[in-house]
Amino acid sequence: MSETSSPVIDRIRRRLDEVIDPELRLPITQIGMVGDISVDEGGAAEVQVKLTIEACPMRSRIVQDVTAAAVRAEGVTTAEVDLHVMSPEERAALKEQLRAGGGKTNPFSQPDSLTKVYAVASGKGGVGKSSVTVNLACALAEQGLKVGVVDADVHGFSVPGLMGITAKPTRLDEMILPPVAYGVKTISIGMFVDGNQAVAWRGPMLHRAVEQFLNDVYFGDIDVLLLDLPPGTGDIAISVAQLLPDSELLVVTTPQAAAADIAERAGALSTQTEQKVAGVIENMGPMTMPDGSVLELFGSGGGQVVADRLSKQLGAEVPLLGSVPLDTGLRQAGDDGAPVAVSSPGSPAGSALRSIAAELAARGRGLSGRSLPLSV
Ligand SMILES: Nc1ncnc2c1ncn2[C@@H]1O[C@H](COP(=O)(O)OP(=O)(O)O)[C@@H](O)[C@H]1O
Ligand SMILES: [Mg+2]
Incomplete structure (x- = not known):
């Protein structure tokens, strides 16, 4: 049995706040890149990560950083990343967010x-x-x-x-x-x-x-x-x-x-x-x-x-x-x-x-x- 909300999952999320997307230079938790997180009784965590695009050149770096951050959370023994790609709607929301944060035209x-x-x-x-x-x-x-x-x-x-x-x-x-x-x-x-x-x-x-x-x-x-x-x-x-x-x-x-x-x-x-x-x-x-x-x-x-x-x-x-x-x-x-x-x-x-x-x-x-x- 695994859970999707618990103190250990909160701790993982806090650790993931420290993972910066190498291209956008923003915490991955703030740009919709982190999906569901689950942890089983043995402390094995699974983190769903949504890449901005399928061919993201930074995917292996992101997987590495997420795994390293998740295992630093207390109560986690191992961590796996479940890779996904953002839906067009999620990507549009991200672009909107970036524009509002200074990404407007010129x-x-x-x-x-x-x-x-x-x-x-x-x-x-x-x-x-x-x-x-x-x-x-x-x-x-x-x-x-x-x-x-x-x-x-x-x-x-x-x-x-x-x-x-x-x-x-x-x-x-x-x-x-x-x-x-x-x-x-x-x-x-x-x-x-x-x-x-x-x-x-x-x-x-x-x-x-x-x-x-x-x-x-x-x-x-x-x-x-x-x-x-x-x-x-x-x-x-x-x-x-x-x-x-x-x-x-x-x-x-x-x-x-x-x-x-x-x-x-x-x-x-x-x-x-x-x-x-x-x-x-x-x-x-x-x-x-x-x-x-x-x-x-x-x-x-x-x-x-x-x-x-x-x-x-x-x-x-x-x-x-x-x-x-x-x-x-x-x-x-x-x-x-x-x-x-x-x-x-x-x-x-x-x-x-x-x-x-x-x-x-x-x-x-x-x-x-x-x-x-x-x-x-
Ligand atoms: N202070 C310096 N000492 C030695 N070599 C330099 C120095 N400044 C530039 N260079 C060399 O001079 C060449 C031209 O420099 P570059 O920066 O490309 O000039 P520009 O962009 O003005 O055309 C390059 O090979 C560069 O390494
Ligand atoms: Mg030049």
Whole structure:
């Protein structure tokens, strides 16, 4: 004989409150994933788990986590998971619940959104924009913030590789659940194309892709959203500014004078789009060699020059947030899919990126710094 309601079943439910769905990042008990629970006299428990979709890539992880949690409940000797799939009605209810909890259409453009949105921009490619984006994201997540990344460099996507993500996003009908790596919810066009296939899209398609990332991807209530923009001031940068009018730019530059000129143009994008420039990040800066000498492969001082010139041009203080030195460890970590800021936090580049992240984290979330609409 088995029961369906008893103190031991309550204890199991409390244990299951601690099991977080790996994609939705919510307790499985709160999103309708736990069905009936029974326990026989010998303490053998059976827990019914309802997956969101049949082909859930996380099923073995969920089974493992549920089993482990259930046997931790007092009075349980063994636990089995009875796997089911949500009915269309249950799935619709879940989607409704997610939308109400911040999953509405382009939630970041809502006036009451508390998510800080940073678009990482540069005048030209290869200055380390993507590396900076993923490292800041991972460092912010490690500091306890809820973080999302949108790889908006549709043609030159590189975020999945840098974060070591091979998982495909799960679809809940039109809702897309982003893979999570290093605690960061991440979406990239690279997750939808096979292998290294090129994405040969033009303006309107690019706009639509970015729009879909913002509308259909479930990020939940995140503190920070980082967008890795393509280099320059093209269509996507403008689309992002239109779709996310409160996004602020983080301008990445190398220390070179020529690069600084180009970075400045990227910053000037903000005049056109009326975006705020949150700060400048110098990358590939002076590197201290083992003998103590300093190698300035790409010169020095460019970050400060860009920050000063942008401050003047925009009439508002644009700070230099930091200089990330050239560091082979950063490149290696990127190739390994393990961002240096979390895989090698004490390294020169790792620690520089972490302190920039700490500075951004200190700005917190909220509406501060945002221009409020004037009422007449
Ligand atoms: N501080 C750094 N030290 C060493 N290598 C770096 C540094 N920043 C970036 N790189 C390397 O430079 C290349 C370009 O960086 P990436 O982040 O892809 O630039 P972008 O997104 O601006 O095109 C990558 O191979 C990356 O590993
Ligand atoms: Mg890039």
